[in-house]
Amino acid sequence: MRAERSNTCAPSDVGDHPSCASRTGFEARHRPLRCIGDASFASALAADVALLLDVDPSVHRWRCRVAVGRDGLVADFETWGSGGQEFLFVAADSPPSCDPRALALPSSAKVVGPDDVDPIRLENARAIVPYARWRVTLDDRVRLLAALDEEGSVTLADCLGILRHTSRPVAAVAALALARVVDLDLDEPLGSRTRVIRRQA
Numbered sequence: 001m002r003a004e005r006s007n008t009c010a011p012s013d014v015g016d017h018p019s020c021a022s023r024t025g026f027e028a029r030h031r032p033l034r035c036i037g038d039a040s041f042a043s044a045l046a047a048d049v050a051l052l053l054d055v056d057p058s059v060h061r062w063r064c065r066v067a068v069g070r071d072g073l074v075a076d077f078e079t080w081g082s083g084g085q086e087f088l089f090v091a092a093d094s095p096p097s098c099d100p101r102a103l104a105l106p107s108s109a110k111v112v113g114p115d116d117v118d119p120i121r122l123e124n125a126r127a128i129v130p131y132a133r134w135r136v137t138l139d140d141r142v143r144l145l146a147a148l149d150e151e152g153s154v155t156l157a158d159c160l161g162i163l164r165h166t167s168r169p170v171a172a173v174a175a176l177a178l179a180r181v182v183d184l185d186l187d188e189p190l191g192s193r194t195r196v197i198r199r200q201a
Contacts (some may be wrong), residue, residue: 002197006024008066008188013170015050019083026078026180028073030051030054030071030126030129030132031132031133032050032054033054033062033129033178034053034054034060034061034062035050035054035061035062035064036061036062036063037063037064038064039064039132040064040065041064042076043078043090043092044078044088044093045090045092045114045117046076046090048117049076049077049112049117050064050077051122051126051129052117052118052121052122052125052126053077054125055081055121055124055128055129055186056081057077057180057183057199058082058083059080059081060081060082061079061080061081062077062078062079062080063077063078064076066078066087068106068109070200074091074190075087075088075109076087076089077090078090079152080139081137084108085108086108086109086110087099087106087108087109087110087193088109088110088111089109089110089111089112090111090112090113091111091112091113092113092114093114096118114130118131118187120187120188120189121187122184122194124184124186124190125186126187127174128129128174128177128178128180128184128186128190131168131171131172131174131175131178132174132175132178133173133175134166134168134172134175134178135173136163136166136168136172136173136175136176136197137165139164140162140163140164140165140166140172141176141181142161143162143163143164144176144182144196145157145181145182145198146164147162148196148197148198149198150182150184152197153195153196153197154195155192155193155194155195156169156170156190156191156192156193156194156196156198157192157193158196159172159173159196171189173196177196180195180199181198181199182198182199183196183198183199184196
């Protein structure tokens with residue numbers, strides 16, 4: 001996701017936002033990988049943001065619908081990761097008209113609007129997340145990591161020959177990427193020339 005914007009709003013604007021009013025919401029379009037508790041979202045946009053959280057290497061875990069502050073505000077997400085704890089408010093308007101900083105909320109609170117969702121990264125996330133639980137044999141995992149140690153990086157096309165114990169080598173690479181064993185560049189459209197690199201600890 002791109003950096004948050006800095007517009008402000010009155011408290012009633014945030015309180016009236018669907019992310020604060022809805023208790024039913026949209027169910028997850030995928031089986032969440034790093035969600036704590038139930039996954040239910042106030043909008044389709046929030047469901048897309050959840051998908052991006054699952055493929056964001058800086059996010060370790062997240063949960064939905066978290067009360068923030070003393071005014072009954074509900075953040076769409078609470079996340080924990082390399083940047084610490086954050087509260088995300090998903091706004092349907094673009095640019096977002098609300099800024100939780102105007103409401104004396106924690107400095108880690110951010111507003112995410114449609115413009116903050118990278119369509120290429122979202123499409124790539126939709127393509128690889130279904131393979132999150134694809135079984136990768138130990139032999140294939142070792143073969144791929146050995147190739148990366150030797151070459152530095154390989155392409156997805158190269159993986160067709162490296163991985164020998166699966167009918168879907170690209171699915172296996174996607175599973176390893178989601179398990180954070182290897183990294184893929186999700187900011188460019190995935191294809192045969194997409195580079196696979198070993199994830200650095």
